[in-house]
Amino acid sequence: MDQYVLEMKGIEKSFGVPVLKGVDFSLKKGEVHALVGGNGAGKSTLMKIMTGVYSKDAGTIFVDGRETAIHDTHDAKNNGIAMIFQELSLVQTMTVAENIFLGQEVTKRGLRDTGYMNQKAHEVLKELGIDVDPQAQVNSLSVGLSQMVEIAKAMAKEARILVFDEPTASLSDSETRQLFKMISDLKAKGVSMVYISHRMSEILQVADSITILRDGGVVHSGPTAGMTLDDIILHMIGGGSGKKFDWVEREYDADGEDLLRVEHLKVNEKISDISFSLKRGEILGLAGLMGSGRTELLETLFGIRKKLGGTVTLHERPVNVKNPGEAVKAGFALIPEDRRKQGLVLIHSVKENAVLPKITQLTKNKVFVDERKADALVEENVKALNIVTDHIHKRINLLSGGNQQKVVIAKWLNMNPEVMMLDEPTAGVDIGAKSEIIDLMRKFADEGKGVIFVSSELTELMAVCDRIITLYDGKITGQINRKDLHTEEELQYAIQKK
Ligand SMILES: Nc1ncnc2c1ncn2[C@@H]1O[C@H](COP(=O)(O)OP(=O)(O)OP(=O)(O)O)[C@@H](O)[C@H]1O
Ligand SMILES: [Mg+2]
Incomplete structure (x- = not known):
C-alpha cells in the first residue's frame, strides 16, 4: 500500500x-x-x-x-x-x-x-x-x-x-x-x-x-x-457500438448561388484580405494553427470585432453588422470558443440559457414568455443533444463541462439562423456527444443553410466538412474539397504551409 x-x-x-x-x-x-x-x-x-x-x-x-x-x-x-x-x-x-x-x-x-x-x-x-x-x-x-x-x-x-x-x-x-x-x-x-x-x-x-x-x-x-x-x-x-466519425459525402449544389460571400474582409493589420463564399447546404471548415486568425474572422462576421474593410453579402444583400445583436437579426449565429466568457449566463438555469436569444419569439402578447412552449422546446433540446441534467431548471454552472457546451449549442440552434458558425464546439465534449454535434451540423446544413466550422481536431474537420479553407498567419493559403483529401496527414501538411 x-x-x-x-x-x-x-x-x-x-x-x-x-x-x-x-x-x-x-x-x-x-x-x-x-x-x-x-x-x-x-x-x-x-x-x-x-x-x-x-x-x-x-x-x-x-x-x-x-x-x-x-x-x-x-x-x-x-x-x-x-x-x-x-x-x-x-x-x-x-x-x-x-x-x-x-x-x-x-x-x-x-x-x-x-x-x-x-x-x-x-x-x-x-x-x-x-x-x-x-x-x-x-x-x-x-x-x-x-x-x-x-x-x-x-x-x-x-x-x-x-x-x-x-x-x-x-x-x-x-x-x-x-x-x-x-x-x-x-x-x-x-x-x-x-x-x-x-x-x-x-x-x-x-x-x-x-x-x-x-x-x-x-x-x-x-x-x-x-x-x-x-x-x-x-x-x-458500456456495450453497444461507439459511433465513428466517418465521412459521408453530402449532397448540395456546389455551383449554386452563394448563401454568404465575404470579399476582401479586413479585420486588422494581420488579417487584411479574406475572401471566400459559402453555398446553401454547405459545411465549410476553417483549418489553421492557433493564431492563424480563425476566431478573429468569425468574431468579425458576428459583429464582436469591427470590420475595417471589405464586404459581406448574405442572400445577395450586403450586411454590415456592428454588434452581435445585429448579426443575430441578419441570420448569423456563433458558438464561441470560450463558452464561459461568452456563451452562458452561469447563474441562470439550463432553460433560461437555452431560450435566451429566442425569448422574443416565445413571448405571448409581447409581455409574457410562453413557459409551456419554452419548456417543451428545451426538453426537446435535452433529448436531442443528450444533455445530462436532473431537470431543465438546474443552474447551468452545476452541469458538467461538456453538458454546458451542449446547452450553448442548443441555444443557437433554437434561433434557427441562416449561417451557423462554430468555433471549437467539441472541446471538452465526450465521444458520443462529438458525433451528436457532427450529426447536428449535417442536419442543419441539409435544410439549405450554411455552416462554418472551426476545429483543431482534424479528424472532425475531415468527418463533416464539404470543403476546407486553410489559414496561416491571417491569410488564406489554400482550399481543398473534401473529396480530394485522402488522409489527415495531407490536411496537417496543408495547414502548416505558408
Ligand atoms: N455542484 C453541483 N451541484 C449539482 N450537481 C452537480 C454539481 N457538480 C456536479 N454535478 C453533477 O454531477 C454529475 C457529474 O459531473 P462532473 O462534472 O463530475 O462530470 P464529468 O465527468 O467531469 O463530465 P465532463 O466530461 O462533461 O466534464 C453531473 O450530472 C453534474 O450535473
Ligand atoms: Mg468535468
Missing part, C-alpha cells in the same frame, strides 16, 4: 442525485493516471473531492498510506495536491503574477512585494517555457495562454500531486506538445498526475494507467499498456 501517494476508497457523493457511487482510485508516485468517462460521469467531481473543493458523503482518503482528512482546499494544498480546473479559475482583472501568487502574496514590511512576485513569476514561467509577461493582465491573454498560466500557478505552489482537467481543450498543437514536455519533466521529478481528457489519442500517449468511470462507478482500472482506443471506448459507453 505504501507505493501509493494517494488512495481514495469507497467515495460517495450525491447532489440530490447520486453522482459518485463508491469509487476507488489509487495514484502511484511519479505516474500519469488518466481518468476517462462520458460527460457527467463524475470525473471532475471525484477530483474536486480529492482537492477539497467538494466534501465527500462517504469514503476514505489516504495520503502516503495514512488516512487523511481533506476538508477544504487548504488541506489539499498542505498535502501537496493542486488542480488545474476545467473551468479556468484565474482572476481576469489581475496580472499574471498576481494570479500566480493569489492567496500566498509575498509581503515586505506589510506591503505586497510586487517586484519580488513579478520576478519570481518570471522565473516559474521561464522554467516551464511559457512566453508571457508576468505583468500582463489575464483578460488580455488567449484562452491557451491563460491555461498555461493556470499550470504555472499550480507549479508555483510546489505541488506533488497535480490534477489536469481537460488541459488541452483550448491549447494549440505546439502548446500541447509543450504541456506534454512539462508533464514528462514533472514525472521525472516524481510528481504524480491525474489527467482528464476526452482526447483518447492523448490518453494513450501520455498516461501510464487508466481508470474509466461510467455513471459514477469505476468500470475499469489498470495500466495503459496493452489497451487500445476501442477498449477504452467500449468501457466508457
Whole structure:
C-alpha cells in the first residue's frame, strides 16, 4: 500500500442525485493516471473531492498510506495536491503574477512585494517555457495562454500531486506538445498526475494507467499498456457500438448561388484580405494553427470585432453588422470558443440559457414568455443533444463541462439562423456527444443553410466538412474539397504551409 501517494476508497457523493457511487482510485508516485468517462460521469467531481473543493458523503482518503482528512482546499494544498480546473479559475482583472501568487502574496514590511512576485513569476514561467509577461493582465491573454498560466500557478505552489482537467481543450498543437514536455519533466521529478481528457489519442500517449468511470462507478482500472482506443471506448459507453466519425459525402449544389460571400474582409493589420463564399447546404471548415486568425474572422462576421474593410453579402444583400445583436437579426449565429466568457449566463438555469436569444419569439402578447412552449422546446433540446441534467431548471454552472457546451449549442440552434458558425464546439465534449454535434451540423446544413466550422481536431474537420479553407498567419493559403483529401496527414501538411 505504501507505493501509493494517494488512495481514495469507497467515495460517495450525491447532489440530490447520486453522482459518485463508491469509487476507488489509487495514484502511484511519479505516474500519469488518466481518468476517462462520458460527460457527467463524475470525473471532475471525484477530483474536486480529492482537492477539497467538494466534501465527500462517504469514503476514505489516504495520503502516503495514512488516512487523511481533506476538508477544504487548504488541506489539499498542505498535502501537496493542486488542480488545474476545467473551468479556468484565474482572476481576469489581475496580472499574471498576481494570479500566480493569489492567496500566498509575498509581503515586505506589510506591503505586497510586487517586484519580488513579478520576478519570481518570471522565473516559474521561464522554467516551464511559457512566453508571457508576468505583468500582463489575464483578460488580455488567449484562452491557451491563460491555461498555461493556470499550470504555472499550480507549479508555483510546489505541488506533488497535480490534477489536469481537460488541459488541452483550448491549447494549440505546439502548446500541447509543450504541456506534454512539462508533464514528462514533472514525472521525472516524481510528481504524480491525474489527467482528464476526452482526447483518447492523448490518453494513450501520455498516461501510464487508466481508470474509466461510467455513471459514477469505476468500470475499469489498470495500466495503459496493452489497451487500445476501442477498449477504452467500449468501457466508457458500456456495450453497444461507439459511433465513428466517418465521412459521408453530402449532397448540395456546389455551383449554386452563394448563401454568404465575404470579399476582401479586413479585420486588422494581420488579417487584411479574406475572401471566400459559402453555398446553401454547405459545411465549410476553417483549418489553421492557433493564431492563424480563425476566431478573429468569425468574431468579425458576428459583429464582436469591427470590420475595417471589405464586404459581406448574405442572400445577395450586403450586411454590415456592428454588434452581435445585429448579426443575430441578419441570420448569423456563433458558438464561441470560450463558452464561459461568452456563451452562458452561469447563474441562470439550463432553460433560461437555452431560450435566451429566442425569448422574443416565445413571448405571448409581447409581455409574457410562453413557459409551456419554452419548456417543451428545451426538453426537446435535452433529448436531442443528450444533455445530462436532473431537470431543465438546474443552474447551468452545476452541469458538467461538456453538458454546458451542449446547452450553448442548443441555444443557437433554437434561433434557427441562416449561417451557423462554430468555433471549437467539441472541446471538452465526450465521444458520443462529438458525433451528436457532427450529426447536428449535417442536419442543419441539409435544410439549405450554411455552416462554418472551426476545429483543431482534424479528424472532425475531415468527418463533416464539404470543403476546407486553410489559414496561416491571417491569410488564406489554400482550399481543398473534401473529396480530394485522402488522409489527415495531407490536411496537417496543408495547414502548416505558408
Ligand atoms: N455542484 C453541483 N451541484 C449539482 N450537481 C452537480 C454539481 N457538480 C456536479 N454535478 C453533477 O454531477 C454529475 C457529474 O459531473 P462532473 O462534472 O463530475 O462530470 P464529468 O465527468 O467531469 O463530465 P465532463 O466530461 O462533461 O466534464 C453531473 O450530472 C453534474 O450535473
Ligand atoms: Mg468535468
